[in-house]
Amino acid sequence: MSATKLTYLPVSGLGESIRYLLHYGGVEFEDERITREELAIRKPKLPLGQVPVLEFEGKTLFQSISICRFLARRFNLTGEDEWDSLQCDIAVDTISDIGIAITGYVTETNEEAKKAKKAAALTKINFLTEKLEGHLAKNDGHFVKGQLTWPDFVLAAVFTTLVGRGEADFFAERPLLKALKAKVDALPAIKAYLAKRPPVPF
């Protein structure tokens, strides 16, 4: 079997959920973290000019959420039937909306516009985390029927990004999201990973 290699920036962002899933699945892999300068050099050779990219069983996988879903199927993290798979997908899309809201303001270069956008984004994130919290309340603290599924890992990664961006307060009023993040981080394989993870700013 070919070597497995994940290439991404030295941040949480779109790559962390893939790292979590690979560790959870017990896959030996090279966790390559490249600088933005190195990314600029490699850009023309990347499938869409961007990372994360995962080399897996001789194939080149890209689009972060697609990679996560593929790994989730491999590791039986999509629940029991088509309805559970749907719940996973809806949860991940909703968590991704948090990521999109963050990107919307951190990439704005005009300072005044950035301030307004950040305020709007934080309102949106507050709304989304409230909805997610409500969903966990009805599903025994997980996204699907009290079971571990792949949105749990995607949440843990977005949580890392938000806390890194200085928005830890969001989770002060979201005890179930906070507990789920802690539960994922306490899984033996994840705990071992986090103990040796290089610092990720966000």
Add this chain to the structure above:
Amino acid sequence: MSATKLTYLPVSGLGESIRYLLHYGGVEFEDERITREELAIRKPKLPLGQVPVLEFEGKTLFQSISICRFLARRFNLTGEDEWDSLQCDIAVDTISDIGIAITGYVTETNEEAKKAKKAAALTKINFLTEKLEGHLAKNDGHFVKGQLTWPDFVLAAVFTTLVGRGEADFFAERPLLKALKAKVDALPAIKAYLAKRPPVPF
């Protein structure tokens, strides 16, 4: 079985690919198209305060791409194995990036900022459609091994939005994307739908 009902705005946007898939799958459904004013009234009762929402077999489905993937599995439009499913997901995420690029500038209220954003978005869309065209060239004109899969429908819907936004030119230099859109639109169930579809501005 409960009645099937899709609720969305009277545009293509995030709802059209769901409409296409429901028609392809031969599902009898109410195609409810509500005004923005009506949406504002219903907002508090919608799962995430937004549409599209699909009532299907007694359940309320939301998040447009999650709905499409669910229907795709039902109608055997995800290919033959996990790798085909992955290809479908990657293609859909890439097509969705076009939608995100469009949203990025059409929602900008500052005219000057909008102009700059539109230029950046069109560059991005040009890049993405070039990549998608290249992918079709290697897969016999479809996204997965010359077979009809669900990204074909998602493409047809985004195509409708781009043309409606006055960006038809994109496809002048993308003969394979154009041919695939025409192929989807010529499927008997889709042809019948398009013949009676109310006008969609974009």
